Amino acid sequence: MAQRIGDNLTDVKLKNRSLVLRLVKKRTLLSRIELARTTGLTQPTITNIANELISSRMLYEVGTSDTKAGRKPILLSFNERAFYTIAIAFTRRGFSIALTDLGPNILYRRDSSYSILDNTDSALLELQKEFIHVLEYATQSLRLILGIGICSPGPVDPETCTILAHPTFLSHRSLDLRSPLSEYDLPIFLMNDADAACLHETWNGAGKEVRNLVYFMVGEGVGAGVVIDGKLYGGRKRRAGEIGHTCVNTFGPRCVCGNRGCLEMYCGLLVLLERAREEAWFGKSSFLQNVLAKEEDIRFSHLVQGAENNDPACMDLLGNLGQYMGTGLVNLVNLYAPDMVVIGGEAVLAQPFLEVSLRRSLEERLFFRDYAQPVLRYSQGGKDAVLLGAASIVLDRFIAGELGRF
Ligand SMILES: [Zn+2]
Structure with missing residues (x-):
């Protein structure tokens, strides 16, 4: 038809x-x-x-x-309490599931360390179990739940509600999320995590009033959500915005995606932390050595603490991160000419150490730099930006009138 x-x-x-x-x-x-x-x-x-x-x-x-x-x-x-959503955010280490209002504000949450990377079947069973806990909490308001918003790193197929196979993800399996959740008869929406966090920024963050926005997310993975003329841009099969897999070094090492020298291999935080461990092992940072002596592993927040304490190795690592993020930022602005770029993901913790590199990149490397400077902001969503992003998918569909509630 x-x-x-x-x-x-x-x-x-x-x-x-x-x-x-x-x-x-x-x-x-x-x-x-x-x-x-x-x-x-x-x-x-x-x-x-x-x-x-x-x-x-x-x-x-x-x-x-x-x-x-x-x-x-x-x-x-x-009225934020007119309806509710169930938000599910997968990360590489586990998932969170929450009941939210339409703020969205998190009213009740369960966090699980079951990772779909490690064991897909147990993670799905755990998801169903936690989902029931959330429904039990929401018992008085069940009929007011509009839908389930889910987001995940890596490529997803929103039409079939499937997290797609990925070399570092799911042991080469794709994961259909509709089957474990279908019995509850609620609409289910799936989105890539950068897109969802970007959507949240348009409803509740700095990007509320902006027509053209890029959300540049740098965490363990690197990606972007792109809003063009007020609408989240998806491209074919919603695959747009994979800035982390654009090449910044043609002769660089092979990436899991098949390309070489991908941006994510230079500013993804997993790679950065690997380098931080090496600095500690080879005795190049007493601060990081101390961290490893006391803690199980080095986390990104440790690098920020180290830089705050003037540890040269930590400052170097963050300086390097800022330069590669600057490269990605300039590429994004050259491609999409946004009015605003919001930096999101865990890298935001290091904002004071990134600010100069990012501004300098825009001032020195951007094409048409005197005219094309976007406003630069940092996400205020904190560690819940992605979970709130999952809730924002449902909020967005509701306000678009797609859920048949008005
Ligand atoms: Zn890649």
């Missing part, structure tokens, strides 16, 4: 409600007059939509705004 491109009257109604919800959610408080002005819809239309959304508990009225004269307009706010 041909895709319908026209709008029927019911579609127009849905679009307008979606627009009003989107604006109130992003701007926090808005009067009906401001809504009419911003959307270009007539005041009676806005009044109708607002009344419908208030009666279905998606918006509520609060206080008054300050105007100089006349009757003070009542402000509208988005």
Whole structure:
């Protein structure tokens, strides 16, 4: 059947409600007059939509705004507790599962160290077990759960809800997440972790009001989420944004993806920590040697602590990280010309040590650098950015009107 491109009257109604919800959610408080002005819809239309959304508990009225004269307009706010989501975030070391509201705020969470890398079958059983714990917690509000948002590192197929096979992932197996979760009759959405964290940034972070955004995520893996003209760009099979597997050294070592000298091999934190261990073993850093004597392993936060204590090896490692991240950043800005770049992932912990390298890269290496400078920000999502990203997938579909709730 041909895709319908026209709008029927019911579609127009849905679009307008979606627009009003989107604006109130992003701007926090808005009067009906401001809504009419911003959307270009007539005041009676806005009044109708607002009344419908208030009666279905998606918006509520609060206080008054300050105007100089006349009757003070009542402000509208988005009801974060109108519905809930279940968010699942896979990392390379385990997964977290949470009940969230539409803030999204995490209301209840379970963290598991079962890694789908190590043992897919036990991890899936563990996921089902933890999922039931979350449902039990949500017992009073079960009918208000909109859906399950899942994100994972590596390539995913959102249509079949499958984490795809990857050489370092799942022992060459692809993982269908729909089967273990299908019995709960909730819509399931899967996204790559960088895309999901990027989406969260557009709802709750620095990227709220930006039309063109790049979220550059540097953690154990390196990836990017790209928003073009207000929409998350997916490309064919949602594979866009794999900046970590762009080549920065044609003659470099072979990467797991098949390419050579991939960016991830130079600024992925797994590689960086491997180098930090070598520095400790070869006696080049007393700070890191001390860490290894006391702790099981060196973590990225140790490198940041070392740099704060002026340990030369840690400062060198972070300096190197900043330079390679700068290279990736310039490549992203040259490709997508974003208004803003948000740096995310665990690397954000080292912000004071990266800032100079990143700015210098933009000032010295960017094409058309006097005109093309984007705003540079750092994600405030902390370690929960990806889990909140998973919840944001459901929030995003809900506000787009795709979940049939308004
Ligand atoms: Zn690669």
